[in-house]
Amino acid sequence: MKASSGALLAAVMAIAAVASTAVAKDYTVGGSYGWDTYIDYDKWTAGKTFIVGDTITFKYEPYHNVLEVPETDYDSCTASNPFSVHSGGNTTFELTDAGTRYFICSIPRHCLNGTMHVKVTTVPYSASAAAAAAAADAGPSAAPLPSAPADEQHKSMSPAAAPSTASSAPRYRQPAVAVAGLALAALVAMAA
Ligand SMILES: [Cu+2]
16 A cells, blocks of 8 residues: 555656646737737737636726627627726736637727727637647747728727726636546545
8 A cells, every 4th residue: 555655646746747737828918019909819819729717918008998798799899788897907807618708998999990809719628729729839929910000981989888897707717726636536546
């Protein structure tokens, strides 16, 4: 029993070391450009793999803001019925579930003419998703190129809804911890 418990400990430590490479990541939206007008956020998200447990952080001048909105409002740059409204220059969202989330700036014309809209699609944790995320990190950084200013003919978007201080969900899942826990449970079952 003495020898096998030593082997068990070694195995658990090895698994923990592997699992630690899958720790959730934080992405700064827009990279070094941050959250601003005339940044192409489709180029920023291209090639990235956002995994449940990751976070995205918007960094912006205080005259901008961040609204999480429904898909249809994202498409039309409508700011009148957001899920949540954030300001202050530094806003982090936890990607707690798989699916696509939509974010805009509500300052008139910043979304519609100024490209301040981004959608982020999150996938469940898996080994292949983790590998894709790691590969994207290792590859050449795809800096979002500023896009050409849109013409000024577009109608301005509706004004922002009354500011609220809704915060994002408090849960923060760490997939690696879950993986290590499962592996440990399996090993304990085998050793018993
Ligand atoms: Cu703005």
